[in-house]
Amino acid sequence: MIAALASPMLTTPWPIIKTHRENSDTFTLELEPPESNGPFAFKPGQFNMLYVFGVGEIPISISSDAGNPETILHTTRKVGTVTNALGELRTGDSIGIRGPFGTNWPVEEAVGKDVVIVAGGIGLAPLRPALLHLLEHRRQYKNVILLYGSRTPEEMLFRKDLEKWSSQLDIQVYVTVDRATRSWRGMVGVVTPLVHRAPFDRKNAVAMVCGPEIMMRYATEELQRRGVPDDMIYLSMERNMKCAIGMCGHCQYSSEFICKDGPVFSYDRIAHLMGKNEV
Amino acid sequence: MGEAISNYAKRILPSTDLDRLLEALQQKGYTLVGPTVRENAIVLEEIEGAEDLPVGWTETQEAGSYKLSRNGSEEYFDFASGPHSFKKYLFPPRLKLWQAKRHRAGFKVEQENDQAPSYAFIGVRSCDLCAIEIQDKVFMGDSYVDPVYKERREKAFILAVNCTKPGNLCFCSSMDTGPKAKSGYDLAVTEQLKESEHVFLIQAGSEKGHELLEALELADADEGAVEFENKQLEDAATSMGRFLDTHKLPSVLKNNFEHPRWEQIADRCLSCANCTLVCPTCFCHTVEDTTDLTGDVAERWRQWDSCFTGDFTYFAGGSARASTKSRYRQWLTHKLSTWTDQFGTFGCVGCGRCIAWCPVGIDLTEEAAAIRATDLVSD
Numbered sequence: 001m002i003a004a005l006a007s008p009m010l011t012t013p014w015p016i017i018k019t020h021r022e023n024s025d026t027f028t029l030e031l032e033p034p035e036s037n038g039p040f041a042f043k044p045g046q047f048n049m050l051y052v053f054g055v056g057e058i059p060i061s062i063s064s065d066a067g068n069p070e071t072i073l074h075t076t077r078k079v080g081t082v083t084n085a086l087g088e089l090r091t092g093d094s095i096g097i098r099g100p101f102g103t104n105w106p107v108e109e110a111v112g113k114d115v116v117i118v119a120g121g122i123g124l125a126p127l128r129p130a131l132l133h134l135l136e137h138r139r140q141y142k143n144v145i146l147l148y149g150s151r152t153p154e155e156m157l158f159r160k161d162l163e164k165w166s167s168q169l170d171i172q173v174y175v176t177v178d179r180a181t182r183s184w185r186g187m188v189g190v191v192t193p194l195v196h197r198a199p200f201d202r203k204n205a206v207a208m209v210c211g212p213e214i215m216m217r218y219a220t221e222e223l224q225r226r227g228v229p230d231d232m233i234y235l236s237m238e239r240n241m242k243c244a245i246g247m248c249g250h251c252q253y254s255s256e257f258i259c260k261d262g263p264v265f266s267y268d269r270i271a272h273l274m275g276k277n278e279v
Numbered sequence: 280m281g282e283a284i285s286n287y288a289k290r291i292l293p294s295t296d297l298d299r300l301l302e303a304l305q306q307k308g309y310t311l312v313g314p315t316v317r318e319n320a321i322v323l324e325e326i327e328g329a330e331d332l333p334v335g336w337t338e339t340q341e342a343g344s345y346k347l348s349r350n351g352s353e354e355y356f357d358f359a360s361g362p363h364s365f366k367k368y369l370f371p372p373r374l375k376l377w378q379a380k381r382h383r384a385g386f387k388v389e390q391e392n393d394q395a396p397s398y399a400f401i402g403v404r405s406c407d408l409c410a411i412e413i414q415d416k417v418f419m420g421d422s423y424v425d426p427v428y429k430e431r432r433e434k435a436f437i438l439a440v441n442c443t444k445p446g447n448l449c450f451c452s453s454m455d456t457g458p459k460a461k462s463g464y465d466l467a468v469t470e471q472l473k474e475s476e477h478v479f480l481i482q483a484g485s486e487k488g489h490e491l492l493e494a495l496e497l498a499d500a501d502e503g504a505v506e507f508e509n510k511q512l513e514d515a516a517t518s519m520g521r522f523l524d525t526h527k528l529p530s531v532l533k534n535n536f537e538h539p540r541w542e543q544i545a546d547r548c549l550s551c552a553n554c555t556l557v558c559p560t561c562f563c564h565t566v567e568d569t570t571d572l573t574g575d576v577a578e579r580w581r582q583w584d585s586c587f588t589g590d591f592t593y594f595a596g597g598s599a600r601a602s603t604k605s606r607y608r609q610w611l612t613h614k615l616s617t618w619t620d621q622f623g624t625f626g627c628v629g630c631g632r633c634i635a636w637c638p639v640g641i642d643l644t645e646e647a648a649a650i651r652a653t654d655l656v657s658d
């Protein structure tokens with residue numbers, strides 16, 4: 001009577017090998033996939049289900065380099081029960097991992113094109129593996145542009161990366177903050193208007209957008225206004241998720257299961273749903 | 280759903296021999312689950328033999344009501360769907376998935392072994408058979424497979440009953456899910472009560488069923504019995520209490536996301552989730568992670584959930600579907616529209632359960648018809 005198959009709901013403990021504070025409410029965990037499970041591989045934009053012992057399980061995107069899956073990063077903002085419990089953990093503790101799940105950013109489809117990445121807040125975390133991929137295979141792409149909006153300068157994620165990328169000639173980084181603090185000398189305002197002036201060829205560009213739903217809607221409108229076709233705009237959607245394997249029903253967005261048909265969608269696939277209330 | 284495929288010969292099982300069949304199943308190690316009377320309804324429970332079946336009982340169903348009554352008939356299966364469906368045995372309402380124990384700095388996870396016996400489902404109607412096939416697609420039809428569902432499903436024996444007297448809330452003819460069981464059963468029977476005799480016309484639909492039937496050494500069905508069966512099923516197909524026009528229904532519902540009818544339904548709907556719990560195809564569930572008092576042992580449980588609950592779509596500090604209007608719209612549109620995109624079939628088999636067990640008597644066939652009648656985007 002022993003179930004022959006392992007349940008896809010079974011989690012595997014992974015040790016935390018390092019923790020890093022990104023800002024006042026966001027932290028990054030560095031994890032080591034256990035060898036017993038065989039090599040772990042993922043694509044930029046995919047997510048794992050993170051389980052805190054006895055507390056709960058939540059979807060969190062992988063924020064590390066897909067080219068280096070020996071250690072895995074998850075960057076999480078504390079917003080509630082599980083994310084807060086996750087934030088209490090230290091090096092040497094373990095969390096449960098199931099994954100990777102979901103669709104990925106179109107880094108293959110973008111070869112030979114300009115790539116414009118629009119991120120808001122924690123939305124930069126799922127896009128980081130895409131950026132790392134683009135930069136690693138830099139010659140395959142034309143212009144690479146990052147537009148990043150943060151609430152305040154202090155809340156910017158991946159500060160080291162941003163500083164490094166900003167000094168590089170092969171990527172154009174535009175960072176804006178909603179509210180400036182004294183030392184800030186950069187742009188102030190929301191990120192979406194930056195799309196208007198970004199240097200890309202509308203006929204040969206792919207856009208990857210992640211942030212709060214409202215920000216993604218405005219960013220999409222700006223991209224459309226610039227003439228980027230709907231099937232060249234990609235968004236990463238978010239919904240409550242209890243299984244990540246298309247069975248619990250929680251993540252349904254009309255016909256789509258965001259956990260398995262997404263989270264990354266080309267805009268043409270969900271255009272008829274965006275902006276409608278309570279889909 | 281699917282065409283009739285069984286080429287096995289039809290046989291005659293005298294009603295007095297029903298127990299022989301049930302005993303044969305028990306001898307093969309099956310635990311019988313079938314209809315029986317409990318607390319003013321015909322429910323599905325483990326049964327011991329034919330004496331537990333609801334002989335002499337029937338029920339009348341209306342929108343928002345289910346009334347059990349005695350009719351004195353000798354028939355075993357003279358009733359329509361009750362509040363239970365077989366999903367409670369394949370997809371249990373509450374199930375422990377695994378437990379974990381703290382272990383040095385980390386923890387160890389152990390999958391829970393499913394202890395369920397092999398079930399023989401007795402009296403599965405065609406609609407419920409189709410519902411099982413629909414849930415097969417959810418739990419074992421894609422890249423991930425729920426091992427508990429799969430094992431229970433593969434071990435189960437299905438004794439189907441062709442419907443000869445559909446209920447007042449039934450519309451399987453509209454959904455092409457009955458009244459005759461077309462495939463997916465091990466044995467199917469049609470109950471025939473005539474003045475002179477009370478028999479079951481019985482036919483195997485699988486090798487498993489065939490073997491069992493052969494061992495009972497029954498007489499072949501004569502032409503008269505087969506003709507009578509055809510007549511019974513034809514009559515049944517045209518005496519459905521409800522009707523649903525499915526023509527282009529998926530796009531009608533999608534096009535009418537903003538229809539004022541949703542608001543009107545919301546005025547009545549209590550968002551109580553009854554409809555989803557009684558529905559044989561509804562598969563939504565939630566996951567609960569707990570610890571014991573010491574905090575050293577954790578468990579994960581899976582439990583039925585409903586798109587009508589407040590937490591269902593909770594994220595980023597609020598519910599994606601906060602209003603009752605949006606929840607009913609999600610439910611109906613899922614059943615009769617988006618389900619077809621997801622699984623290639625409707626999520627409704629026309630069993631009528633949600634109509635009977637809705638405390639305020641909301642009838643999905645009426646709601647779908649009302650939206651079609653005032654289609655905002657008719658093409």
Ligand SMILES: Cc1cc2nc3c(=O)[nH]c(=O)nc-3n(C[C@H](O)[C@H](O)[C@H](O)COP(=O)(O)OP(=O)(O)OC[C@H]3O[C@@H](n4cnc5c(N)ncnc54)[C@H](O)[C@@H]3O)c2cc1C
Nearest residue numbers: 058059060061075076077080081082083238239240594595
């Ligand atoms: C595909 C995907 C990728 C994600 N990637 C990241 C990431 O990289 N970093 C990050 O910080 N956050 C990410 N999120 C959001 C993160 O999952 C939620 O913040 C988290 O679930 C909140 O859980 P909680 O217990 O702390 O909050 P609570 O509010 O206490 O949670 C209560 C319930 O709501 C659900 N829930 C709450 N907020 C969300 C949400 N935003 N999305 C989905 N379910 C939610 C939880 O699963 C839980 O069931 C992602 C979400 C999805 C769907």
Ligand code: SF4
Nearest residue numbers: 558627628630631633
């Ligand atoms: S939606 Fe209602 S009628 Fe259709 S299968 Fe579910 S309970 Fe039966």
Ligand code: SF4
Nearest residue numbers: 548549551552554637
């Ligand atoms: S339709 Fe009826 S049964 Fe379903 S949630 Fe509303 S009140 Fe409850």
Ligand code: FES
Nearest residue numbers: 244248249251259
């Ligand atoms: S998270 Fe369970 S179906 Fe998508």
